[in-house]
Amino acid sequence: MSLAAGPACEACPHGVGAAAGAPFTCARRQLGPGQHLFSAGDLAREVIFVRKGALRLYWLLRDGRRRIIGFRGAGEAIIPEEGQQHRFSAQAVTAAEVRAIPLTPFHAAARSNSTVLVGLHRQLARERDAAYELIAILGRHDAEASVAAFLLDLDDRTSSGTPGEWLQLSILRADIADYLGLSHETVSRVLTAFRQRRLIEIARSRQLRLLDRAVLVQIAGKGDVDRKRIGVSA
Amino acid sequence: MSLAAGPACEACPHGVGAAAGAPFTCARRQLGPGQHLFSAGDLAREVIFVRKGALRLYWLLRDGRRRIIGFRGAGEAIIPEEGQQHRFSAQAVTAAEVRAIPLTPFHAAARSNSTVLVGLHRQLARERDAAYELIAILGRHDAEASVAAFLLDLDDRTSSGTPGEWLQLSILRADIADYLGLSHETVSRVLTAFRQRRLIEIARSRQLRLLDRAVLVQIAGKGDVDRKRIGVSA
DNA sequence: CGGGTTATTGAATGATATCAACTTACGTGG
DNA sequence: CCACGTAAGTTGATATCATTCAATAACCCG
Structure with a gap:
């Protein structure tokens, strides 16, 4: 996806952070199969870029079923709402590696770097549109x-x-x-x-x-x- | 929704535009029942704020069926991807009134006004999350x-x-x-x-x-x- | 090689689509 | 204001398709 291929992660920590004059850590994290990156209800703190493997995003329903909202593979991103709780859980399907950028400096960077800003909007719009596609299928x-x-x-x-x-x-x-x-x-x-x-x-x-x-x-x-x-x- | 209640539309044309130092027209448009605001495939040029009435957003499927993605009532917004074609059609359910702000100056304004920026992100994230809720229902x-x-x-x-x-x-x-x-x-x-x-x-x-x-x-x-x-x- | 997980296959049930008839609501013009 | 015509909504009978329960088979990891 555009964001991951762009300056946000590839060039990290010398890309966005530097451009924004606000360098930030870009934590690398390893996940084993079935391991959760975060769960619904957790406070959203970071933007996630998947580097390897795949994650499933899902909800649990009252009757115990699991509703999978989507999958994110290498090169794709997970963008939560700042200051909000995660609305879904993210779990590694296979062994996976992700990079996590704290939300606040990321947003600050986005404000001063329109490339990142446009990428962010595009990613959000794509997630929405992907959801619409799924709706078309489910209907x-x-x-x-x-x-x-x-x-x-x-x-x-x-x-x-x-x-x-x-x-x-x-x-x-x-x-x-x-x-x-x-x-x-x-x-x-x-x-x-x-x-x-x-x-x-x-x-x-x-x-x-x-x-x-x-x-x-x-x-x-x-x-x-x-x-x-x-x-x-x- | 937050955006419509915020400075973006209520105070228009003295809100966002003025704050951004780039005033822009905020066209008012009237729609009769069944009338289309735009159709899928049209070039996306504007952010839409619904003032009165309600719109339905939908796709047509190959077999002639109609898949409604969502409804937008007074106070809600429709945010397309800049430079992209609309992926769905928007049609008035009842008589409706909307305000349309051209995308480019709106984005420019968002860049210089973090209130608008945050509102924009929130709106996009909400649309996505609303889609996820619908997915949960449809599944x-x-x-x-x-x-x-x-x-x-x-x-x-x-x-x-x-x-x-x-x-x-x-x-x-x-x-x-x-x-x-x-x-x-x-x-x-x-x-x-x-x-x-x-x-x-x-x-x-x-x-x-x-x-x-x-x-x-x-x-x-x-x-x-x-x-x-x-x-x-x- | 063995035990647990995942996948396949079968039979029966059940929920929704479909087809079709009928009723109600509503706008228009006499 | 009523009569009419059309669009929207209701209701019923039937058929279809996916779920469920259950049992077997394949796969995978130690």
């Missing part, structure tokens, strides 16, 4: 469409561009289920159906490859936004 | 919980604090359905069930009053975030 109750959309998104975000590449699915079935609002059995059934239709290939449960992107796009498209009809005016 | 497939949560939210946002007040439900059943990812028949059935259980009162289809907030909260709670268990750490 249409169609398991196949949801899973197809998820796989395509995952492929877009993680693959290096080589088509037909193997996806390292560090995420469990239950993660996908909690993200898409489905049961893990349904996710399993859909993946099996896709495999039988030669749309994907699965190796040892956790590695998977998209074989027929076109058809997956079509399946996902059932609940997807119509990018052609969006210009309709009153 | 749990439970029509009664969804509708109850919607009614409570609507009541919180529109009522002046007087309990048992009549809600002016300018929103149609189909709007609620497209927002919650349900069919309008299901919405109707749930509302009828609530009425029969004396949880709400409906007058002439469009006006409604919450009679038993406690029970509604309980019903909504089925899919709601557990505010007590959120602190669980690994």
